[in-house]
Amino acid sequence: MEEWINELQKWLKQADQLIHLIGEVPTVQFYVAIGVLLLTSVLYLLVLVLKRTKSNTIVFAGLSGSGKTVIFYQLRDGSSHQGTVTSMDPNVDSFVLHSESDKVGEVNPVHVIDVPGHSRLRTKLDEYLPQAAGLVFVVDALDFLPNCRGAAEYLYYILTKASVVKKKIPMLILCNKTDKVTAHTKEFIRKLLEKEIDKLWTSIKNCYI
């Protein structure tokens, strides 16, 4: 105990000396400096806390020609206006859904990103995945068979991305253009996609024997 108290006293003496040294600085400025430090650390902690709130970004991905841009404008304005062509840039917007625009009361806007599906622009998807809270994979149910392999490859590519796996981003597969008579059914598409992904998986597995 004695030694403890001795140690403490030595400490206090040293602290005293330090404070005397610092005491040469005018006290007002000293307190202002400490105040600023505290303020910035509080702000920083606030920002950290705020950032953790969930983002409400939905990303639409899929092969070129599956109808993502049409869906985007349909959700936003209720119609696709005069039609669309192959997108070269993503469509990003935050809006209240058109179907909910006449609802009374508090409606949360959604942040929707429509990423171009052309194979040359696939790298654009990587920019938007980190902020995605959910992903919708759009499949063309009308023209499915010729594009089956491409769709399966793209889907496989997204499913095996590190960011998607780590954050466990929920995914939805949307079969588009089912109003047409010759469109395939949900079950057919699901079975075919499963088969293709299986084939992909086995062939990639065999690569690394």
Add this chain to the structure above:
Amino acid sequence: MLEQLLIFTRGGLILWTCKELGNALKGSPIDTLIRSCLLEERSGDLSYNYDAPGAAYTLKWTFNNDLGLIFVAVYQRILHLFYVDDLLATVKREFSQLYDSKKMDYYDFDDIYRQLQKEAEARAEELKKSSKLQFGGSRSTNFQSKKQGQAAVIGRSDGGNQKSNGSGKDGGDKDSIVSRKLQNGNSNGHQNGIESYATGDGKGKENRESEAGAFDVNKLQKKLRSKGGKKTDTTTITNKAPKVDSNKKITKKNRVWDDAPTQPKLDFTDPADERGDENFEVVAKDHGKSMMDKEEIISSDDESEEEEDEEVGADNKPNAKKTGWFSSMFQSITGKANLDKADLEPALKGLKDRLMTKNVAEEIAEKLCESVAASLEGKKMGSFTRISSTVKTAMEEALVRILTPKRSIDILRDVHAAKEQGKPYVVVFVGVNGVGKSTNLAKVAYWLQQHKVSVMMAACDTFRSGAVEQLRTHARRLNIPIFEKGYEKDPAVVAKEAIQEAARNGSDVVLVDTAGRMQDNEPLMRALSKLIYLNNPDLVLFVGEALVGNDAVDQLSKFNQKLADLANSPNARLIDGILLTKFDTIDDKVGAALSMVYISGAPVMFVGCGQSYTDLKKLNVKSIIKTLLM
């Protein structure tokens, strides 16, 4: 009369189409334009030709990069409308004033458009009358002003200028290629090749020519050049005769001296070589893991900003005014400037020179820079960015877009798919002489073998001495069956029989080796086209060496052209992939990869980097781009 005029955003939404020209377009020309031209970094071209069953359209376009709008005009190719560029420019101007990002319908633009069209047509009529009098006068206006025909007089004669300038430049190129080929003594019918190349080259050149109308200075220049070249024709004819003769078998009687016993056998090759397997021990040792399967570790350090500054500073013209520099610095801080063509020029020139020092073909570098300029013109710069960094990022994005393959290049998947259908997967290796087809064929065979795929080789190089033996040696070392028929046989028939044999004994993949041939050699190209047409391979792999410079453009475009022309069916097989060889001989002059991919649109599937079996790897897009722009 225009077929259609569209305005759409970069995100894909159509903002306005002309209601009067209500004809539905056959096929989908706009989508094809975007996919094959604008996304392929050919937006610097003047026009794009689209063929659909029942219609042949030409498309012209212009960008408003600031607002992210694209204006496209479609018209029938047989009509030569001169006012389209002018009309597009005026439409762009008027619409940009009307544009509001919230507004989706622009029905009030219809009247404005009608008026603009009338004005444009009237101007074109005046021009036609006046230009017939004053053509040939102004040859010196600048080469740069291409797309937007600015004012009336410049519009038409400008078209004439850059056409004659452009073909003059290319004519010079061709002349040098002609003289080189003459020196090599490879002259079979190359004169025909040059003529057909001059008239049949795509990329909008024929559009420029057909738009001439009156007195064609261009054709006169070509005639003068060909007159000079006609003298060499006689030499080609004489060269042709002995070559044909040597192909036929001339059996000479052996001269006998001093009553020595006749030696009937002059062939001293080891008889065991004819049926190689028995006498040689199987040297199928494992050479290690092929480099295709090794993951490449890319160092992700950024290049230093400082040395780039100095380079760009040296490139800048020394007579840049002090006030110009100050205002540009000011603008770069505030970031409100609209990028002008004049601003982009020095940065683009610096980039083009840098690309050319990395062995990118001059034509390709030029086209790429034009495309980047087209996509950046009129764009607002962000704050605190310099023009050179904006241009560099745009160029990087463009290069990523070009080098990223359009479709999956995973051959193993395709092999498995063909296996399920029960037929062998056929790969044909084509290329000019001496690029490394046989060596790399063996490397690919080794790699496939490592993935438990049964391979068979087909020796369809029946011309070059020792080609069959070369393949036989490889086959023995790798313990792979080989199908051969010796020399002087028709390669197409040999390939057909090889594929049938493979189907019989259950091989998964057939690798077909062909003889090297120059792209100007008409009979050899015809033979190659026949081989491909007859056998319909799954993959036509063009083997090109990384050391090639500007000739890569010529090789690939002529190969594709000949394959398309000489095939009998409308949908001809073109080159599906590229195999880049001798990559270890270039340390950082990697531009040949870019030239080849740009000109053909085919992805680079393999890269050969050495002479042993394991020296085969995949193309690493990021490291190539880093090396190109360093």
